[in-house]
Structures are given as structure tokens and as C-alpha cells.
Amino acid sequence: MKELDLLKKDWQKEGQPFKQVSEEQINTMIHKKSSSIVKRILIISVVEFLFWIAISVLLTDDKYNAKVARYGLEDFMFISNIVNYGVLLFFIYFFYKNYKTISTTDSTRQLMKNILATRKTVKYYIWYNLGIVALDIVMTLIMEYYHDEKLLTLRQNTENSGMSAALLLVGLGIVILAIGIVAVWLFYRLLYGILLKKLYNNYNELKKTEQ
Template identity: 40%
Template sequence: MDELEFLKEDWKRQEADLPKVSIDSLYRMIHKRSSSIMKWILYISIIEFLFWTVLNAFTINTKSLNSLKELHLYEFEIVATIIHYCLLIYFIYIFYKNYKEVQTTENTSVLMKRILKVRKTVNYYVIYNLVMAFVIGMIVFIASAMYSPKIQKLYIVGEDGSTTLPLSFIISFLAMFLFMIGIFWLFYKLLYGILLRRLHRNYKELNKLELRN
């Protein structure tokens, strides 16, 4: 083989290697980005956990405890708090586990599955927090309506002796309560939604790499 033919063969070999190098580089870049996003999801969940813990610590006092006892919610508050914190710690553990697993992932299809798993876990986490806030809010409202002396004064006594809360009060409470739930939803949508959208972009790019392979 003369020198020209040798150079042609060498050039063809290099050309054949270029797509592989490009795909490997893209995978490493997407892998790094995905790992970083999952790290931020973990950090944000820990910060959120610490924020609510500190807030609860500062708001618990003799007056708040007496209010809970007055509403017959003291034992419920203890049980609900324990369950809530156990579930939050569980979610944080899952976020940590997903982050560590992604760091050692070296396969495109496996990384895609990890991304889908993380997105699903974050969605479950957001749904849990919103449902928890809604349920506790409704329980507190019902208990307040039944036992709070201040709300008892608002009851309207019917001709038959029955008592009911004014419809305007119920509507006002529900409107304010749903507004607060909406604020929470917006908070989670902005906080985790941005990260999830970036993960989804990474997933689509990984899918393109899979098709190219």
C-alpha cells in the first residue's frame, strides 16, 4: 500500500471514531448535568426540612400547646408530626440514594430510567406535601368549629334550636385556605419545576443518543 492509500485508510478510521467520541462526550456532559440537578433537589429538600423544623421549634410554646389541647388536637399533632417527619426523612433518603446511583451510572438507558424515577419521586413528594397541608388544614378547621370559643360565638341559632356557622364565614375560610394551598403549589412548582424541566430536557437528549446508537 502506497503512502496516499495509507493516509486515506487512516482518515477513514478517524472519521469512524468521531461519532463515538462525540456521543461519549455528550453523554458525559448530560450525565454531569443530571447529577448536578439531582444534587440540588437533595439540597433543597434538606434546606426545606430544616426550615420547617426551625420554624416549628420557634412557634411551639405554652400558648400554642394550650390551644391544641383546647381543640382536642394535642395528641393528633404529636402523631401527625412524627409521621410527617418520618416521611420527609424517607423522601430525603430516596433523593440521596438517587443522586448516588446516578453518579455511578455509565449506561445511557440506565441513566434515562434514573431520571424518570427521580422525576416521579419529586412529583410524589410535592403531591404529598400539598395533600398533607390540605388534610391538616381541614382537620384544624373542623376542630376549631367544634371546640374554639371564638368560633362558637359566630354560630347562628335556628328556630328549632340548631346551630350553624354562617355561610359567609365558611366561604371566606375556604377561599383563604385554598389561596394558601395555591401559594404552596406555586412555591413547589417554581422550586422543583425548573429542576424537573431541566431533567426532562436531559432525558430527551439521552433518548436521541440512544436512537443514534
């Protein structure tokens, strides 16, 4: 926002007649910056979508398919993947829509509303992904708990020693779940947090010009 600060100093030097022109310059500058930020959010979301598809393809080998078949999860995994990718495409569509809307907006008040709407969409996107990560971790832990041979052996050994295998594994699962969610949250905080903060700064600058 260094450019905006310079323009504000010009207001004070030149006096009131220059203020109207400066406000138009500031609004134009903020408009361009906001459009650029939302465009970056759109590009990042598309790259992220393609990245997760590539990871899914690379990890889906014969061993993985045999494991899914052994657990009887073929239909569940197919449907969940379709739903998940469908929701992600839905968010990408909204990011694109927000970008086009901000790029073509002339009204300052409408631009402010669009900035808030974009921030809200990104936050929903982040919460959705955190929910999916949590669900994936929980489902994986449950399936491994009941089907993995090594865990079955561990359960028998701990129960023979007088310990509660279920309690031990639940505690371990909670730790893994917490670490997974925090790691993903930090990832999204770094990936989108800076852009959201810049958008909010733009909103505040527009709000000042409207006062």
C-alpha cells in the same frame, strides 16, 4: 444546553468519524449535569426539612400547647408529627439514593431510567406536601369552628340574623383551602419545577443519542 448544541454543530462539520466521540462527550456532560441537578434537589429537600422543623419549634409556645391541650389533640399532634417527619425523611433518603445511583451509573439507558425515577419521586414528594397542607388547613378550620370563642360568637350572631353560619364558614374555609394549596403549589413549582424541567431536557437529549 448550549454546550450540547455546540457539540452537535461539530458533528455536522467533522462528519461521521467524529460522531462516536461526540456522543460520549454528550453523555458524559449530561451525566454530570443530571448528577448536579439531583444533588441540588437533595440539598433543597434537606434545607426545607430543617426549615419546617425550625418553624414548628418557633411556633410551639405555651399558648399553642395550651390550645392543643384544650382541644384534646396532644396525642394526635404528636403522632401526626412523627409520621409526617418520618415520611419526609423517607423522601430525603430516596433523593439521596437517586443521587448516588445517577452519580455511579455508566449505562445511558440506565441513566435515562434513573432520571425518570427521580422526576417521579419529586412529583410524589410535592403531591404529599400538598396533601399535608390541605389536611392541616381542614383540621385547623374544623377545630377552630367548634372551639374558638370568636367563631362561636360569630356563629350565634349570623344565626340570629337568619344566615347560615355553617354555610358561611364552609365557603370561607373553601376559599382559604384553595388559596393555601395554590400558594404551596406555586412555591414548589418555583422550587423544583425548574430542576425537573432541566432533568427532562437531559432525558430528551439522551433519548436522541440512543436513536
